[in-house]
């Protein structure tokens with residue numbers, strides 16, 4: 480059975496709002512990065528930029544947004560297609576495996592980014 | 599001769615569904631799709647099974663998938679549906695087939711039931727009717743006209759995947775019909791029941807529902823209004 484226990488906030492409205500807010504954060508982050516790259520960087524200036532507290536917080540915010548956004552989006556995809564209705568009893572196991580794998584991957588991403596920017 | 603291909607399935611006798619071909623002489627007239635079905639049933643095969651009642655787009659019983667698009671057979675003219683002299687008629691997608699073109703609508707009605715489609719008001723009843731201003735009454739236009747034909751919900755991918763949890767465009771249009779009614783006092787209760795991740799928020803704005811509604815209604819817009827009401831209630 481598909482339940483909402485594994486949804487991000489258990490509220491459709493909150494999930495929906497978080498999805499919108501995180502997409503705005505991600506958009507502004509990628510625009511900022513793209514802008515910097517277009518303006519031209521070398522290793523020293525790139526490194527210096529990511530040493531500032533502001534940029535570190537921005538990057539952290541972006542990766543947390545990415546994790547939340549990806550979870551909400553993939554949760555919807557998994558509960559649409561990887562279900563008992565679609566695949567038979569095997570659907571439930573497959574969905575749980577995918578959900579677990581996704582959570583692992585996203586946690587690793589977040590920790591990895593923290594490690595990289597605070598090095 | 600019009601080539602008509604009809605979905606045939608009797609779950610008790612047939613191992614699998616099949617398509618059966620018929621040739622129909624329309625006499626060059628622009629008949630309705632339902633007329634063609636009636637001609638086949640009368641002249642060629644009396645066992646062809648479908649629902650129909652009013653034959654004028656009022657009862658909502660002959661929602662069918664006509665050349666790939668959901669619609670009411672009785673008000674869909676051949677000129678609109680037929681391509682290359684071929685007419686393919688299947689049952690509404692996503693619901694279990696009982697026989698041929700007749701589907702089991704239980705899931706659809708269960709979702710309708712969930713939105714409590716009746717007026718709720720716990721204030722003492724006045725001696726006369728509960729009155730509405732013409733402006734308040736106008737808010738129900740585009741909502742009350744729904745005939746529950748299920749053309750919209752059975753064209754919605756979100757409803758195909760989660761027909762037991764996503765209320766679907768038809769149910770949500772009716773949910774909003776009562777949320778928008780100035781005489782209803784259960785608004786908060788109604789909204790609270792819609793806040794989970796499935797009931798409303800499985801709508802991804804694909805708009806298939808708007809595309810097929812034979813009454814020209816707009817469930818996506820109603821769903822947008824519900825979302826706004828949920829947002830205003832929460833923030």
Ligand code: SF4
Pocket residue numbers: 743744745746747748749750751767768771810811812813814815817
């Ligand atoms: S909204 Fe339109 S398509 Fe959907 S059930 Fe009502 S009349 Fe039929």
Ligand code: SF4
Pocket residue numbers: 753754755756757766767800801802803804805806807808817818821
């Ligand atoms: S707009 Fe929403 S309700 Fe309408 S077909 Fe798309 S997902 Fe379904």
Ligand code: FES
Pocket residue numbers: 649650651652653654655656657658659660661670671672673
């Ligand atoms: S027969 Fe009543 S709507 Fe078509």
